[in-house]
Amino acid sequence: MTDAVVLAVVVPLLGGVVSLAAGLRFDRSGWAVATVACLVQVGLALVVFASVLTGGRVSYALGGFAPPAGIELVADGLSAPVLVLVAAVSLAVLVYARRAGPRGNAFYTVYLLLVGGLAGVTLTGDVFNMYVFLEITGLAAYALVASGDSARSAVAGLKYLIVGTIGASLFLLGVGYAYVATGTLNMADLSTQLAAVGYDSRLVLAAFGLLVTGLLVKVALFPVHSWQPDAYTFAPDSVSVLISALVSTVSAYAVARIVFSVFTVDFLAAVPAARTALVYAAAVSIVAGSALAVVQSEIKRMLAYSSVSQFGMIVAAVAIATESAAVGGLVHLVGHAVLKGGLFAAAGVVAARTGARTLDDYAGLAGRTPVAAGAVAVLGLGLVGVPPAVGFVGKWYIAVGAVESGTWVVAAVILASTLLTLAYVARVIERMYFAGGSVESGPSRPVAGVSTDGGDSATEPDEAPVSPGMVAVVVLAAVAAVALGFAASGIESLLEPTLAEVFGA
């Protein structure tokens, strides 16, 4: 079963090549190839998940070179759920993108490259290899953001490219420092070697700072989030769904991986300054992201800033570094991906059907697109943390962790973040359901014929702008957001062995 671990990375990458090759002969083969690849990917992810569930940590030595010299792929309680998330969301977005666009073989080739990169970051057990996959992910994401029609997509893609590359460079620099300090790149090996070098070594401290800062750029924590709102807002709707659900999520996973598996909680205990810095950066991000979200008038941009805030919570969970907080961080990582991806998908459905893209356009929306409006309401409330949706469960664990560790400031910020989130979510819900009477009935912009989503071919005029599949994805996300709330204790038991290792219990 260990082959599934490497196949989960290889299959999407190979699919990308196949998609490109088939494109030489067939015009529209991209979607089919991508779907097959993603279906296989989901199967592989489930196999990996099942074997972690039954047998614990799974390791694969690439090319038969034994670690620490060779590159290792690792699936454990932390990476397996993220892998399943990557696979499932990529498949769902394909269903969505078939009608919503963009289309063309080039798009699906890059799409599969992104999926392969994400799976690679998730599974790798080697820091330099992680850099490689981060770059694959990044380059694919820049291209996807820029695949929109408008010039603003291109500019957003460029901005993302520049800032993202800076982040990646910092990460690479950090890898270099760690290598100079220890002479190894394998994560498991690094964790012991770094301890041997000593946590007060400047090389080690610099490595930590550079690695984590580089990743936080990719996570888009305040104040290094500046690429993210533009990228989310101006990307085609399908791409917004994919990158909002996965790219920052996997980067945040990488932060957890670097902190827990490479530097370990002992490092955090030995260097309180590192922990304090992370905790406060996260707390500031929670507040600033929400504050910025509240003042937005465009829905996608508001959701983008909301991510800045929510990822602050996840980084806070990593920095708090107790078992409860780690569970909460993982639950919120997965839960937020479902919630935010679902919200972007719903926003895309609404835009395609009614042309509504701003808060004012959403007035009276419940009458025009009841299903999408209902999904936005459910997902939004989930994001606020109304139980029993998954947003509450993550918050509960993180708050318990914060209280246990005595980081009272974070505990207060996390609990108060409910109100901050409510501030922007309630505005949308109120517009949708209770503003029908007084505000004139939304925009009358026609959408047919105008491809807001771009891509190689515009939506044909005789085709409905929204397919049942797109609506199904939105509804599925809403259902999953509530259902996952009850599955969280399962995640905890899955994570148990990994946590025992991390926290040395």
Added chain:
Amino acid sequence: VTEVASLRPLAAVLVSAGAIPLILASYRRPNLREAWTMLAAVAKVALVGSMVPGVLAGDTYVTDLGSFVADVGFVLRVDALGLLFGLLASGLWVVTSLYSVGYMRGLDEHDQTRYFAAFAASLATAIGVAFAANLVTLFVFYELLTVATYPLVAHDESEEARAAGRKYLAYTFLGGVAVLTGTVLVFWAAGTTTFAAGGIVGLATADPAVARLAFALLAGGFGVKAALMPAHSWLPDAMVAPTPVSGLLHAVAVVKSGVFGIARVALDVFGPGTMRELGVGLPLAAVATFTLLTASVIALRKDNLKRRLAYSTISQLSYIVLGLGVLSGNAIVGGLLHIPAHAFMKLTLFFCAGAIHVETHTDDISEMAGIGRRMPLTMVAFAVASAGMAGIPLLAGFVSKWYLLIGSVEAGQAVFAVALLASGMLNIAYFWPIVYQAFFERPEARDEKPLLSGAFGGRFARAGAAGTGGTDEAGVVRADGSGSGDGDGSGSGDGAESRDAYEPVAGDHEDHADGEGHGHHGGPPEGGWERRGWTGGESTWFMLGPILAAAAGAVALGVVPAAALFLRIVRTVAANVGVVA
């Protein structure tokens, strides 16, 4: 106490949740839609009622749905305290559903499907609150109740309703955050959040500072929905909702979920013993006393009937909290008994206000002189219920207040008894003029009500007060009997009451329909109120029936409290906690 594994608690929660899709699906056929509501209401009260004999015999019914977060299970458990709230909410839902049909159709309201669906959701979550077996499960339903009620508050879709909805969400979610924080602290300090009659053992030995903080957060958080001052101001604003909502949710289910939460915290999380050790009972009782007196004073100056009732609710809810803060056996019995007592009386009053609104589109008390001719049965029911509010014997309010009085004297805190008596006087002061003018005055010949509408300070203030601010504005306008200023007398020291300030003072009846927005002319028609008979000609039986049923409940609780179920349930609660034998 034997625990009986049973699906009945879960079914009682889900029966109205299951009705929601049916209600939504039959939006084209109103009669079928309302049939689903009635069916769910009857099934719910039957399910809850079927557990009464067992619970009185000492059993508890438990549905364990497994682990939810960490070591906390998602568990529903019906004990005596939960049954008290559950039985009350589900029983009164039947009555309110009938009334809703009459009210919503009488006003030809929009979005009735959403209204009935949200109502069913509110009841499902309210029963969830009642039957939750630990703080986390309680919190889940508590937050869902907030969400389910929001569409009812903002139902009108006017700017005023939206503002009230925003305020409602902001206040109650703030309370929710406090409750969640308190829950996390309890979990951290005691390792469990499961309710235990008489208190969680682990909390008694926890760090007192943490325990006090947890208590303050929990009581304060639940206190938002219980409308404890200063977190009360969402409630008067929420009166913009349709009257059945004000009646069942904002006098019974929602506000009492807050009171119920405080009761759970006091009796089953901390327990009277630990509360005494921590010394947190007295501050709670003090806040409650401040609230019940201040709200009564503010109620005096409210001319809008529903707003006056809202302040009366704020005041009466604090009777219950006071009982829980005083902590003696009889005080607890009295406080808990006031939950059903106040429910029956206040539901009657709101139903009357709604019937008056539907029939005559009158919302302001100053326009109700002589209305007893037009709506005799309604106003008789109103008189009975308001007498009960003041604590007149043979009515529900007397019995609970009696227990509260002797309870606070027993506990050596007679000052609270004095406050209760003072509040009773104030109740008479703001209710009696309504009843008096309804029967003994006519629109063209009515006396001034100096206590309610005159300038503070009486004739001395009147002499030198011309044009010196808001206080005399109300008084001057009122003098000719046709003004429609809100009678707010903005000297009440309630800065958050900005809503009143928006209302036109110039006597524009058109905009004064409490945001119901139908533009009807309120007040008596030309030539005074016509006389209607005593046989129901004043309204439909859809509304009169529920009014009389609720009033009958209030009388039954007062005349034969021992035979009425609620006193037995309350005594069982107190016995479980160990404060009475």
